[in-house]
Amino acid sequence: xxxxxxxxxxxxxxxxxxxxxxxxxxxxxxxxxxxxxxxxxxxxxxxxxxxxxxxxxxxxxxxxxxxxxxxxxxxxxxxxxxxxxxxxxxxxxxxxxxxxxxxxxxxxxxxxxxxxxxxxxxxxxxxxxxxxxxxxxxxxxxxxxxxxxxxxxxxxxxxxxxxxxxxxxxxxxxxxxxxxxxxxxxxxxxxxxxxxxxxxxxxxxxxxxxxxxxxxxxxxxxxxxxxxxxxxxxxxxxxxxxxxxxxxxxxxxxxx
Amino acid sequence: xxxxxxxxxxxxxxxxxxxxxxxxxxxxxxxxxxxxxxxxxxxxxxxxxxxxxxxxxxxxxxxxxxxxxxxxxxxxxxxxxxxxxxxxxxxxxxxxxxxxxxxxxxxxxxxxxxxxxxxxxxxxxxxxxxxxxxxxxxxxxxxxxxxxxxxxxxxxxxxxxxxxxxxxxxxxxxxxxxxxxxxxxxxxxxxxxxxxxxxxxxxxxxxxxxxxxxxxxxxxxxxxxxxxxxxxxxxxxxxxxx
Numbered sequence: 038x039x040x041x042x043x044x045x046x047x048x049x050x051x052x053x054x055x056x057x058x059x060x061x062x063x064x065x066x067x068x069x070x071x072x073x074x075x076x077x078x079x080x081x082x083x084x085x086x087x088x089x090x091x092x093x094x095x096x097x098x099x100x101x102x103x104x105x106x107x108x109x110x111x112x113x114x115x116x117x118x119x120x121x122x123x124x125x126x127x128x129x130x131x132x133x134x135x136x137x138x139x140x141x142x143x144x145x146x147x148x149x150x151x152x153x154x155x156x157x158x159x160x161x162x163x164x165x166x167x168x169x170x171x172x173x174x175x176x177x178x179x180x181x182x183x184x185x186x187x188x189x190x191x192x193x194x195x196x197x198x199x200x201x202x203x204x205x206x207x208x209x210x211x212x213x214x215x216x217x218x219x220x221x222x223x224x225x226x227x228x229x230x231x232x233x234x235x236x237x238x239x240x241x242x243x244x245x246x247x248x249x250x251x252x253x254x255x256x257x258x259x260x261x262x263x264x265x266x267x268x269x270x271x272x273x274x275x276x277x278x279x280x281x282x283x284x285x286x287x288x289x290x291x292x293x
Numbered sequence: 294x295x296x297x298x299x300x301x302x303x304x305x306x307x308x309x310x311x312x313x314x315x316x317x318x319x320x321x322x323x324x325x326x327x328x329x330x331x332x333x334x335x336x337x338x339x340x341x342x343x344x345x346x347x348x349x350x351x352x353x354x355x356x357x358x359x360x361x362x363x364x365x366x367x368x369x370x371x372x373x374x375x376x377x378x379x380x381x382x383x384x385x386x387x388x389x390x391x392x393x394x395x396x397x398x399x400x401x402x403x404x405x406x407x408x409x410x411x412x413x414x415x416x417x418x419x420x421x422x423x424x425x426x427x428x429x430x431x432x433x434x435x436x437x438x439x440x441x442x443x444x445x446x447x448x449x450x451x452x453x454x455x456x457x458x459x460x461x462x463x464x465x466x467x468x469x470x471x472x473x474x475x476x477x478x479x480x481x482x483x484x485x486x487x488x489x490x491x492x493x494x495x496x497x498x499x500x501x502x503x504x505x506x507x508x509x510x511x512x513x514x515x516x517x518x519x520x521x522x523x524x525x526x527x528x529x530x531x532x533x534x535x
Contacts, residue, residue, distance in 0.1 A: 177489060177490065177493050178489075178490075178492075178493025182493065182494075183494065196400075196480035197480055197482075197489075197490065198480060199478065203380070203478075206380055206383065207380075207383075207480075209383065210380075210383035210389070211383075211389050211394075211398070212383075212398055212399075
């Protein structure tokens with residue numbers, strides 16, 4: 038039975054690969070929930086999040102309908118290839134390994150990192166001058182660790198933690214002057230769960246690429262080049278007309 | 294020398310991991326590890342001698358508290374002790390405002406305290422065993438000379454006990470060196486911390502950890518030789534005569 042399934046899946050993949058590209062009037066998105074704030078369910082069960090809203094806005098721009106299918110992460114690319122849906126928009130980081138199987142749109146988002154400090158901290162803009170002699174907390178081996186080490190390792194002490202929990206504990210204890218974290222992680226552990234004890238310092242950081250990567254892309258089947266191009270064009274339009282910024286602000290705006 | 298330098302440069306030219314920067318991290322880590330281990334062993338030893346004497350005392354109010362201390366510190370993992378001393382103490386209300394915080398703020402002193410208390414507990418028990426094993430004849434001879442309790446301890450019991458404790462203490466030193474590898478959980482950049490940093494940075498577990506294992510191995514060799522030398526010197530009278 039299993040063999041039969043494999044064979045039929047394989048032939049389906051081959052057929053899909055050779056079939057003619059078609060015009061879509063409905064695009065079905067595959068998405069893995071929850072991953073706040075990118076994609077998650079509201080209390081009433083509706084899907085929402087940055088990916089979902091941006092995806093819908095892109096479809097509106099192109100003039101097609103879109104629907105969302107929830108799919109577990111480990112089966113999300115096989116599901117695309119097996120035509121359960123036509124695209125994946127689920128905070129998928131663009132990388133070469135995935136490029137072998139799917140076609141990516143232009144990156145639509147790079148998860149930002151941010152500096153967090155106690156609310157009474159005097160640091161306003163993180164720089165070599167302001168961080169000199171301070172103690173910076175990072176999670177060991179993260180891209181934030183690499184960035185902070187290269188930028189400020191020579192002037193500041195860098196404390197590396199295995200878990201974000203240990204780091205928050207030391208921040209509470211007053212052992213750290215400032216921490217550099219993935220923004221959603223920092224928001225949920227430092228901003229949301231503490232009553233105003235912490236604040237964001239400076240701007241969010243998602244450049245340069247060397248540290249922060251290629252960002253998230255929408256994945257399509259390789260033959261759907263036309264569709265991917267339509268989405269790329271729509272993304273450019275949304276970035277120009279301010280829709281993208283509005284969404285970005287909605288999900289990543291920080292209360293100062 | 295120049296040839297060696299050229300050879301070394303060539304050796305390092307082809308790899309991305311062992312650059313001057315990462316070697317620097319390892320060197321820094323070595324300094325931290327050596328500092329932590331040496332200091333904790335030294336202070337631990339100084340604590341352990343009076344404690345071991347107290348532990349072999351016949352007075353219950355001296356003996357039992359020391360037993361409780363060694364029991365607790367030998368009965369719980371060093372990692373847990375370190376967590377309690379570093380992360381646990383911050384939950385004591387207002388500790389940040391006392392002078393204690395000067396000691397506890399940076400990770401070095403909490404780690405030093407945990408290591409010292411731990412090794413002192415083990416060393417106390419090692420010495421107590423050695424004191425207890427003092428041959429009866431030596432004590433009787435000392436008594437026959439009319440030595441006071443203190444003099445007997447100073448001249449007869451302790452010197453002979455130290456000699457007997459030496460091999461076991463050598464083991465404790467090596468254990469302490471290896472146990473210090475957990476210092477990196479409280480953000481100290483010791484040898485293991487440096488290895489974990491290099492591992493996480495280059496995703497190269499083999500290179501990072503084999504290199505650090507080699508350093509530990511060299512250190513252990515040094516300790517072994519030191520103790521072998523000491524044993525040769527101090528236990529010469531116990532060697533079979535030829």
